[in-house]
Structures are given as structure tokens and as C-alpha cells.
Amino acid sequence: MYKPKPTDGDTSWFVHDRFGMFIHWGLYAQPARHEWVQSREEIHPDEYRKYFERFNPVDYDPKKWAAMARDAGMKYVVLTTKHHEGFCNWDSAYTDYKITNTPYGKDVLTPYVEAFRDAGLRVGFYYSLIDWHHPDFPIDLLHPLRNHPDALEMNKSRDIRKYAEYMRNQVTELLTQFGEISVLWCDFSYPGRDYKGMPGKGHKEWESEKLYKLVRELAPNIILDDRLDLPKEKADIKTPEQWQPMEWVKVDGEPVVWEACQTLSGSWGYYRDEMTWKSPGQLIRMLINTVARGGNLLMNVGPTPKGKLDQRAQDALAVYGEWMDQCHESIYGATQSDYKEPLDCRLTQKDNKVYVHVYAWPFKHLYLEGLGDKVAYARFLHDGSEIPLKLNDWVSQHLQAGENALILELPIIKPDVVVPVIELELKA
Numbered sequence: 001m002y003k004p005k006p007t008d009g010d011t012s013w014f015v016h017d018r019f020g021m022f023i024h025w026g027l028y029a030q031p032a033r034h035e036w037v038q039s040r041e042e043i044h045p046d047e048y049r050k051y052f053e054r055f056n057p058v059d060y061d062p063k064k065w066a067a068m069a070r071d072a073g074m075k076y077v078v079l080t081t082k083h084h085e086g087f088c089n090w091d092s093a094y095t096d097y098k099i100t101n102t103p104y105g106k107d108v109l110t111p112y113v114e115a116f117r118d119a120g121l122r123v124g125f126y127y128s129l130i131d132w133h134h135p136d137f138p139i140d141l142l143h144p145l146r147n148h149p150d151a152l153e154m155n156k157s158r159d160i161r162k163y164a165e166y167m168r169n170q171v172t173e174l175l176t177q178f179g180e181i182s183v184l185w186c187d188f189s190y191p192g193r194d195y196k197g198m199p200g201k202g203h204k205e206w207e208s209e210k211l212y213k214l215v216r217e218l219a220p221n222i223i224l225d226d227r228l229d230l231p232k233e234k235a236d237i238k239t240p241e242q243w244q245p246m247e248w249v250k251v252d253g254e255p256v257v258w259e260a261c262q263t264l265s266g267s268w269g270y271y272r273d274e275m276t277w278k279s280p281g282q283l284i285r286m287l288i289n290t291v292a293r294g295g296n297l298l299m300n301v302g303p304t305p306k307g308k309l310d311q312r313a314q315d316a317l318a319v320y321g322e323w324m325d326q327c328h329e330s331i332y333g334a335t336q337s338d339y340k341e342p343l344d345c346r347l348t349q350k351d352n353k354v355y356v357h358v359y360a361w362p363f364k365h366l367y368l369e370g371l372g373d374k375v376a377y378a379r380f381l382h383d384g385s386e387i388p389l390k391l392n393d394w395v396s397q398h399l400q401a402g403e404n405a406l407i408l409e410l411p412i413i414k415p416d417v418v419v420p421v422i423e424l425e426l427k428a
């Protein structure tokens with residue numbers, strides 16, 4: 001089985017755990033129409049303030065979120081500490097635009113960290129490089145004021161170097177005041193994308209090299225993502241977003257540690273009227289497809305402005321919970337298999353176990369090329385019942401099952417599991 005080259009951060013736990021929860025939570029939960037609402041609708045910071053003045057998540061109880069993540073089988077969590085809107089979820093000393101100055105009046109980050117750690121999950125922070133509130137953040141193509149008639153003029157007094165320093169100060173807070181943080185997820189760079197004479201931003205503007213050095217000093221083992229516009233050696237994980245890789249994700253032709261981030265419905269922040277919630281089959285297959293190509297899945301929830309997970313999100317997490325409860329062995333510690341995938345199936349592998357995820361239930365027989373003389377025993381993961389191996393019966397003679405095929409005899413009726421999994425124990 002393939003193992004990517006080690007990077008500066010410690011990804012050993014990460015490639016074992018495979019499944020995490022992303023949480024996008026900020027002022028944008030209130031308009032409830034995408035976390036980019038301020039940019040999309042070009043809302044002036046003065047007007048956007050109405051959300052700051054009203055943020056009061058009275059129902060916030062991170063223990064409930066943590067229990068739901070744990071029950072879904074998730075092993076780590078990444079929360080937005082600050083998203084592009086610039087609002088901070090902790091009591092930062094470097095801004096007033098923070099949770100403690102809202103009507104809620106309390107830090108939400110410390111209880112979050114404690115709750116998830118207590119539930120046995122590793123804790124990560126998302127930190128937006130983009131900031132539509134900071135007065136030194138130059139207006140650019142993504143900024144809500146990009147079409148303001150005085151945008152160019154306003155940029156004259158905005159000093160990106162001060163903003164880069166602000167980020168280092170905040171990252172220092174995040175990596176020193178909350179105990180061990182396992183992932184820092186910085187988002188994102190868009191160098192060279194000019195808009196009306198206002199350039200995009202990349203490593204030069206963020207001073208990413210300095211930020212990188214700082215992060216490594218404060219947290220040598222932390223996993224850092226790939227969105228700082230730094231050379232590839234300085235990214236521990238590659239982070240495809242909102243699309244599902246069909247093969248192991250490569251950088252310059254070389255397979256790397258990767259994590260797909262996905263949403264339960266189409267938006268990251270709470271989006272009340274968005275209706276494209278994924279079906280149970282899609283949810284489970286996305287997780288399997290990811291691990292079957294050597295990756296991790298970071299599945300997002302967007303809590304409501306009152307601080308709860310919407311019923312639709314809870315239902316989706318329960319789908320994961322039920323399936324993982326029965327079939328988690330094919331996910332934790334597993335990766336892309338060395339064997340050929342049978343028709344309508346995905347394989348994962350861990351040591352001497354190959355896991356067959358059956359996407360479309362066949363009639364009676366499943367053919368696995370290349371495994372005919374290799375398997376000692378086969379069983380369903382969900383109930384542990386045996387699946388007979390058929391090697392030289394009449395079926396194999398009638399069918400071209402491929403080279404050295406193994407034939408499994410399946411029940412006619414698909415077991416009542418979203419995606420049934422068969423465990424093949426390889427001979428010693």
C-alpha cells in the first residue's frame with residue numbers, strides 16, 4: 001500500500017483517523033444565505049455591523065456538537081476562528097470585532113476546544129487570511145467594497161504589512177492560548193488576480209514565509225494546509241474543495257496526503273433556504289470514495305445563529321453515525337487498496353484486510369479479479385456473518401470473471417445498510 005512522503009507536520013494520526021468535522025460559524029449565520037454574503041451582495045462594513053450588534057447564540061452548547069461529531073464517527077474537528085468577514089470567535093487582544101463584544105458577550109472558542117477534546121476529538125482551527133473588516137486589508141476583487149467609487153483612494157491608507165503582522169499576532173494567540181492544536185487551516189490565496197488596479201493576494205502580501213516560521217516554532221507538529229501560496233514542501237495536506245477526486249491526489253505527479261472538504265448542502269455557513277442536501281447514499285459514498293483514494297474527508301456543518309445544528313444537519317450526521325457504527329473498520333487506518341476494484345465497488349485496505357464496498361447490489365455473485373488464491377475468509381462488516389468463497393464451481397467456468405478471480409456468494413437481498421461492506425481476510 002502506498003504511503004506519501006513525510007512533510008514537516010505530523011500527519012500520522014491524520015491518515016489513520018480519516019474523517020473530521022468542519023464547522024463554519026460566524027456572523028454570516030444570521031443572514032443565513034452563504035458565508036460570502038457580504039462580498040456577494042457588496043454589503044458595506046457599516047451595514048454588515050447589524051449582524052455584529054445582534055449575534056447572540058443563546059443555544060450554543062459545544063458539548064452537543066462534539067457528541068454529534070463523535071457519534072458520527074468523526075475523529076477531529078476544524079472550526080472557523082475567523083472567516084473572510086473578519087469577525088473573531090475568541091477574545092483576541094488585537095481587535096474589537098470579536099464575540100466578546102457582541103450581545104452574547106462570552107468567548108466561544110475555549111468551550112469549543114474543551115468540549116471536543118473531552119469527546120476525544122483532535123482540535124483544529126480554520127483561520128481566514130482574507131479579512132473584509134480589518135482597516136489595513138487592501139480592497140481587492142473579493143472585497144465587498146471593490147466597486148466603491150473611492151476604493152483605490154481608500155487603499156492608499158491601507159497597509160498590508162500591518163495586516164500581515166495582525167495575522168501573526170492572532171495566530172500566536174490561537175496557537176498559545178488553547179492548548180494543543182492539531183490542524184491550522186489557513187484560507188486562501190489568489191495572487192495576481194487584478195481587479196480595476198487592485199491586485200489579488202498571495203504569499204508576498206500575507207508574508208507567508210514568516211507566518212510559516214512562526215507556526216512551526218509555536219507548534220512544530222501541527223498540520224498546515226496548502227492555501228498560503230507557499231512551495232509545496234511547506235504544505236502538509238492538499239485540500240480539494242467541493243469536488244470529489246477520482247484518484248489519489250497528486251502534486252507534481254506525486255501522490256500526497258490529502259483531505260477533501262465538503263458540505264452537507266451547498267454552503268459552508270448556515271444557509272436556511274439552500275435545498276441541495278446530499279442523500280444518505282451520497283454522504284456515505286463520498287467518505288468511502290475518499291478513503292479508497294488515500295484521502296481524508298472533512299465534512300462541514302454550519303450551525304445556526306442561535307448556536308444549534310439544524311435538523312437536516314443532525315439527520316445527515318446520524319446517517320454517518322449509523323453506518324460508521326457498523327462499518328468503521330474499512331475507514332480508520334485504511335487506505336487505497338493494491339487490488340483491482342470489482343464492478344460497482346470501491347476497495348480500501350488495511351494490513352491483511354481488504355474491504356469491498358458494494359455500491360450496486362449484484363445478483364448472487366461478486367467477482368474479484370486477482371484475489372482467487374489470496375483470501376482465507378470473507379464476512380460482512382455490519383453483522384459479522386460469513387460470505388462463502390466460491391472458487392471452481394460451475395459459475396466461474398461459465399463466466400469470464402478475470403484472472404485468478406475470487407467469487408463471493410452473496411444473499412439475493414441487499415442487507416439493510418446504505419453501503420454494505422465485505423471484509424476479505426487475506427491468507428498469511
Ligand code: GLC
Pocket residue numbers: 024035036187188241261268
Ligand atoms: C473557500 C471559501 C470558503 C470556505 C472554504 C472551505 O475557499 O472561501 O467560504 O471556508 O473554501 O474550504
